[in-house]
Amino acid sequence: MTRKVRVRFAPSPTGGLHLGGVRTVLYNYLYARRHGGDFVLRIEDTDQTRFVEGAEAYIFNCLDWCGLTPDESPVKGGPFPPYRQSERKALYREYADKLIKNGQAYYAFDTSAELEAMREKLKAAGSHSLQYDHRSRMNMKNSLSLPAEETQKLLDDGTPHVIRIKINPGETISFTDLIRGDLSFDTGNSDDKVLVKADGMPTYHLAVVVDDYLMQISHAFRGEEWLPSAPVHILLWKYLFGLDAMPQWAHLPLILKPDGNGKLSKRDGDRLGFPVYAMDWKDPNSGELTKGFKEIGFLPEAFINLLALLGWNDGTEQEVFSLEELVDKFSIDRVHKGGAKFDFEKAKWFNHEWIKRSSAARLAPLVKETLEANNISNIEEDYLYKVIDLVKDRCTLVPDFYTQSSFLFERPASYDEASIKPKWDDAKRDYFKTLADTFRSSTGFSVEQIEQQFKQLATEKNIKVGELQMIFRIMLVGSKMGPGVFVIAEMIGKEETVGRIEKVLSIL
RNA sequence: GCCGCGUUGGUCAAGGGGUUAAGACGCCUCCCUUUCACGGAGGAAUCACGGGUUCGAUUCCCGUACGUGGUACCA
Numbered sequence: 043m044t045r046k047v048r049v050r051f052a053p054s055p056t057g058g059l060h061l062g063g064v065r066t067v068l069y070n071y072l073y074a075r076r077h078g079g080d081f082v083l084r085i086e087d088t089d090q091t092r093f094v095e096g097a098e099a100y101i102f103n104c105l106d107w108c109g110l111t112p113d114e115s116p117v118k119g120g121p122f123p124p125y126r127q128s129e130r131k132a133l134y135r136e137y138a139d140k141l142i143k144n145g146q147a148y149y150a151f152d153t154s155a156e157l158e159a160m161r162e163k164l165k166a167a168g169s170h171s172l173q174y175d176h177r178s179r180m181n182m183k184n185s186l187s188l189p190a191e192e193t194q195k196l197l198d199d200g201t202p203h204v205i206r207i208k209i210n211p212g213e214t215i216s217f218t219d220l221i222r223g224d225l226s227f228d229t230g231n232s233d234d235k236v237l238v239k240a241d242g243m244p245t246y247h248l249a250v251v252v253d254d255y256l257m258q259i260s261h262a263f264r265g266e267e268w269l270p271s272a273p274v275h276i277l278l279w280k281y282l283f284g285l286d287a288m289p290q291w292a293h294l295p296l297i298l299k300p301d302g303n304g305k306l307s308k309r310d311g312d313r314l315g316f317p318v319y320a321m322d323w324k325d326p327n328s329g330e331l332t333k334g335f336k337e338i339g340f341l342p343e344a345f346i347n348l349l350a351l352l353g354w355n356d357g358t359e360q361e362v363f364s365l366e367e368l369v370d371k372f373s374i375d376r377v378h379k380g381g382a383k384f385d386f387e388k389a390k391w392f393n394h395e396w397i398k399r400s401s402a403a404r405l406a407p408l409v410k411e412t413l414e415a416n417n418i419s420n421i422e423e424d425y426l427y428k429v430i431d432l433v434k435d436r437c438t439l440v441p442d443f444y445t446q447s448s449f450l451f452e453r454p455a456s457y458d459e460a461s462i463k464p465k466w467d468d469a470k471r472d473y474f475k476t477l478a479d480t481f482r483s484s485t486g487f488s489v490e491q492i493e494q495q496f497k498q499l500a501t502e503k504n505i506k507v508g509e510l511q512m513i514f515r516i517m518l519v520g521s522k523m524g525p526g527v528f529v530i531a532e533m534i535g536k537e538e539t540v541g542r543i544e545k546v547l548s549i550l
Numbered sequence: 551g552c553c554g555c556g557u558u559g560g561u562c563a564a565g566g567g568g569u570u571a572a573g574a575c576g577c578c579u580c581c582c583u584u585u586c587a588c589g590g591a592g593g594a595a596u597c598a599c600g601g602g603u604u605c606g607a608u609u610c611c612c613g614u615a616c617g618u619g620g621u622a623c624c625a
Contacts, residue, residue, distance in 0.1 A: 239623040270620040436587040508584040
């Protein structure tokens with residue numbers, strides 16, 4: 043049985059888009075592209091209490107930045123609309139009713155206080171399971187424990203109620219996970235999950251099954267945290283649509299915090315000083331801003347690359363992959379089973395590699411932005427390209443372009459005088475005075491020429507070139523850093539070079 | 551607690567009955583550069599533990615430990 047590959051990413055729009063979420067998108071996207079399938083984005087907004095303004099648009103922005111644009115989505119549309127679960131509310135009811143009619147689900151009227159009381163009671167009794175399940179449900183207020191007439195009366199009175207799946211013990215649910223292989227669960231351990239909430243909205247459990255069916259999803263990739271509820275979903279598939287229509291499952295390993303243990307969270311990023319979200323996220327309620335990979339200076343190419351390699355590799359030594367290469371080489375069965383601790387140092391290495399490999403044209407808009415943020419404007423494009431090619435090897439994050447090249451645009455704000463003074467004397471002063479004059483009166487100003495004049499004068503004055511070069515560098519750059527000094531001099535030009543020499547001469 | 555999933559250097563990881571157990575990040579040393587990077591050459595560092603199976607287990611099986619996820623009218 044082969045059918046068209048259709049995958050989906052189904053985020054809940056409740057805040058920033060987490061690293062792990064983007065990786066899930068990526069694996070979905072890669073699988074779809076690899077197999078000529080469709081990638082759909084479905085918004086799982088069934089919890090109205092968790093609605094966050096702007097969160098949905100933010101997700102679209104992140105996906106666009108990453109270059110992982112869906113084929114079908116709430117904004118783009120597609121053959122199976124709507125793509126927001128809140129707008130599909132009416133659809134789910136018929137399936138819930140079908141389950142009830144077949145005795146596979148039931149009404150439950152327990153209040154949250156009663157549920158809490160049940161757990162307390164079970165705990166007090168030393169029970170191993172505090173669940174609403176085959177052991178406890180007959181002690182609760184539901185259509186299984188109540189006489190039919192009473193249930194009907196409650197329903198007629200409009201008593202708030204939920205619909206729960208009825209899971210009986212004694213059955214083994216088996217399935218093959220694309221990453222973990224054959225898995226099986228005993229239904230005796232599953233609880234009677236709520237399928238439809240009191241407000242009439244489906245829970246994730248019902249919605250995911252109904253929507254995956256209706257949207258003809260062929261492969262369902264999601265985080266490992268869903269594994270324990272997989273048997274419930276499979277049961278639902280069995281009851282509602284038959285196992286033949288069910289997508290193939292793949293439960294992705296978690297991304298863990300670098301130190302200690304546990305799932306990586308936004309808090310860890312704040313604490314350890316690195317982003318966890320793809321892009322800046324401003325919480326509309328608290329006004330709190332959380333930094334994103336984009337804004338601290340990551341290239342989307344690098345971000346995608348690092349995420350792909352967090353839990354997957356192609357079996358060779360290659361580590362730097364473009365999206366196209368990933369599409370070509372990605373395979374779900376090479377995804378790891380175990381979680382991976384996030385390492386920000388390695389993440390930066392990926393970005394550094396991508397900056398080194400990117401053309402000046404690719405980098406120019408980003409570099410320009412970072413320079414402008416530091417009040418360097420009116421940059422000529424040709425010059426900018428030259429600067430980028432000159433310094434990109436030493437830039438890890440985009441903002442590094444400012445620190446690595448500001449002296450090619452403006453005079454140093456300060457000078458590392460401490461490195462000059464010990465070696466400073468009248469002979470050196472005389473040398474640089476003469477050097478400035480020599481430059482000023484010479485006709486050309488090429489690297490070769492500068493170097494030649496610089497060294498010739500040193501020979502004439504009988505001073506070691508090395509010492510002079512260091513001082514010259516500090517005059518032009520302000521500190522002991524940057525590309526070759528003569529190259530810098532040529533870049534900034536004769537006037538400016540002379541000006542900078544004389545400026546330092548005046549303060550020493 | 552119960553249920554599930556996992557475990558190769560500090561981190562990402564290749565490998566999968568017999569190997570000197572790859573490679574990368576980070577760290578250290580040296581070379582290059584009279585700067586800082588880049589680049590190059592080296593170095594330290596790993597199969598969680600205990601039982602099996604086997605001529606032989608890092609690799610297969612079973613336990614244990616540890617980690618992690620779930621145990622919501624959240625996804």
